[in-house]
Amino acid sequence: MTYRAPINDMLLALNHGAGLEAAVKAGHYGDFDGDIAAAVLEEAGRFASDVLAPLNRVGDEHGIKLEDTNVITAPGWPDAYKRWTAAGWNAVSGPEAFGGQGLPLAINAVCTEIWSASNIAFGLCPLLTLSAIEALDAHGSEELKKIYLEKLITGDWPGTMQLTEPQAGSDVGALRTRAERSSDGTYRIKGTKIFITYGDHDMSDNIVHFVLARLPDAPAGTRGISLFLIPKFLVNADGSLGARND
Secondary structure: OOOOOOHHHHHHHHHHHOOHHHHHHOOOOOOOOHHHHHHHHHHHHHHHHHHHOOHHHHHHHHOOEEEOOEEEOOOOHHHHHHHHHHOOHHHOOOOHHHOOOOOOHHHHHHHHHHHHHHOHHHHHHHHHHHHHHHHHHHHOOHHHHHHHHHHHHHOOOOEEEEOOOOOOOOOHHHOOOEEEEOOOOOEEEEOOOOOOOOOOOOOOOOOEEEEEEEOOOOOOOHHHEEEEEEEOEEEOOOOOEEEEOO
């Protein structure tokens, strides 16, 4: 079964239902205009039809394999992800200061619909990276931004969100994961998380996990929870990858 993105319907909903056309005319998006929106969505639809949709059957037939400690995706998936990031699709709405295209978030929302409609299994991979980018950009230290933000925006290092624990379920405040301060300014995290979308795979050389944990002196309940950035592979001072995080 082939996929063809309904670009005209999407532009109608975007411009009139979501009010993008009025926002552009009001000058909220600088040089961005309707022609750019149409061109971006046309290219997104083409990529989804040509690259992502054909992977549905491949993914169903091969699935995911666990070999030793390595998660292996279906044939063609790592290559598709590299082509997707190289084309700049992860960076559509990212801040330009860190390598993003700075397009309206509404444009990226429509692109996300295209990825999900053409191949929902693939579309789930970059979904949480968007939240990771926003969290790091708004609340991260300058040191962390310098190391991780551009990699997240380009998609070279996708992000995950790790909230739920076996004994907690939907009660986030019942988490038991602990964070211990170290003398070098980092933290040692101990705990167990479940239901982590794209928690491990072979589509990128690193993964950036955003993990909820509690400091020893933190108050009980949700008010005492902190958010920690934990890479799959530690990052050296020069930006190269070091040892696998334990």
